Amino acid sequence: MTTTRRRPYAARVPLAERREQVLDAALALIAEHGYRAVSMEAVARAVGVTRPVVYGAYPSLPVLLGALVVREEGRALRVLDSVVPADPAGRHPDEVLVESIGAFLAAVAAHPHAWRLILLPIEGTPAPVRRQVERKRAALLGRLRELVAWGLEHRGGPHGLDEELLSRAILSVGEEAGRLLLTDPERYPAERLVGFARSLLAAVARGEA
Amino acid sequence: MARAAGVTRPLVYTLFDDFDGLLDALADREEGRALGDLEVALAAFVVDEDPDAALARGVRLFLDGVRAQPDRWNLILMPPDGTPARLRARIERNRAAILTRLEDFVRWGLERRGGPPGLDAELLARMILTLAQETARLVLTHPRRYSNDRILSFTTAALAAVERGQAA
Numbered sequence: 184m185t186t187t188r189r190r191p192y193a194a195r196v197p198l199a200e201r202r203e204q205v206l207d208a209a210l211a212l213i214a215e216h217g218y219r220a221v222s223m224e225a226v227a228r229a230v231g232v233t234r235p236v237v238y239g240a241y242p243s244l245p246v247l248l249g250a251l252v253v254r255e256e257g258r259a260l261r262v263l264d265s266v267v268p269a270d271p272a273g274r275h276p277d278e279v280l281v282e283s284i285g286a287f288l289a290a291v292a293a294h295p296h297a298w299r300l301i302l303l304p305i306e307g308t309p310a311p312v313r314r315q316v317e318r319k320r321a322a323l324l325g326r327l328r329e330l331v332a333w334g335l336e337h338r339g340g341p342h343g344l345d346e347e348l349l350s351r352a353i354l355s356v357g358e359e360a361g362r363l364l365l366t367d368p369e370r371y372p373a374e375r376l377v378g379f380a381r382s383l384l385a386a387v388a389r390g391e392a
Numbered sequence: 393m394a395r396a397a398g399v400t401r402p403l404v405y406t407l408f409d410d411f412d413g414l415l416d417a418l419a420d421r422e423e424g425r426a427l428g429d430l431e432v433a434l435a436a437f438v439v440d441e442d443p444d445a446a447l448a449r450g451v452r453l454f455l456d457g458v459r460a461q462p463d464r465w466n467l468i469l470m471p472p473d474g475t476p477a478r479l480r481a482r483i484e485r486n487r488a489a490i491l492t493r494l495e496d497f498v499r500w501g502l503e504r505r506g507g508p509p510g511l512d513a514e515l516l517a518r519m520i521l522t523l524a525q526e527t528a529r530l531v532l533t534h535p536r537r538y539s540n541d542r543i544l545s546f547t548t549a550a551l552a553a554v555e556r557g558q559a560a
Binding site: 340349351359386387 | 507508510511512515516518519522523526530542543545546549550552553554555
């Protein structure tokens with residue numbers, strides 16, 4: 184009889200849903216106060232449950248943080264897949280780039296906590312998280328290089344530009360735009376940032392495609 | 393630190409009251425020297441000449457400063473975990489001050505080279521600063537792969553591809 188009184192919340196919320204709640208709470212704590220603010224206790228308080236309920240979802244804090252990284256990484260990766268088009272055929276390269284920047288900034292605005300972890304890494308970010316972000320950045324840079332090569336050819340120049348440095352420049356300027364949107368969205372709304380990219384590209388010389 | 397300097401611990405304590413005092417003194421010195429390096433680079437901007445050439449020269453002088461003092465610029469551009477918050481705040485303040493001066497240069501440059509007209513000067517200044525920092529990080533991590541020649545020919549070619557209108 185007494186067993187039915189144990190962990191009343193855990194009994195009502197399915198495990199998958201509870202895990203999502205726990206990860207959401209941990210993410211909000213990290214975004215607001217940094218990794219050092221996260222403990223099983225703090226997560227329990229934020230969710231409004233007892234500590235054993237949190238332990239029922241994840242056996243330890245490292246396991247919880249690992250699961251959080253996997254989830255956020257997955258979300259970011261899916262977004263980036265849609266941001267950098269696999270097959271831009273038939274469209275103007277400048278239009279493809281401006282749309283990609285717009286899609287990226289929309290993703291940042293939709294999931295500010297997740298993107299904060301990636302673009303504004305907080306003091307104490309665990310090494311595995313940093314490495315994952317680094318790997319993702321390297322993979323993205325590789326895809327960007329292919330697009331840049333295609334774009335330079337199709338828009339007809341500028342010819343002879345160092346494609347690796349141009350790809351790196353686009354990536355770091357895109358990241359900076361994401362940071363501006365995260366830290367001061369009123370001063371740097373997405374329209375202003377996208378508008379800048381559009382006018383700058385329009386002023387870059389092109390020749391015979 | 394005493395070991396690294398080849399002196400005794402008491403000697404270090406006679407120079408600095410405590411660890412925070414030592415860090416502050418180090419920050420004062422490195423900040424002063426880094427700002428000195430930047431002054432040299434920014435001085436390239438006030439010369440009355442073509443803005444693209446002035447920018448390329450500023451980039452070269454900046455990268456020369458970074459290459460000459462990699463430890464100093466590593467601390468500024470890639471502060472390690474555990475860098476005290478007040479040092480980070482100082483770096484941020486200096487960055488904001490540099491950005492303001494860069495913005496003045498960009499407005500002058502846009503007018504003088506005749507465009508691109510209507511370009512957001514503040515965002516362009518931010519873009520130049522971001523690229524300068526990113527380039528310096530590349531130089532710090534792979535000094536040979538990213539030579540000054542390679543970076544400057546990219547900078548010059550990219551600037552040359554940006555349309556000009558009627559110079560003011």
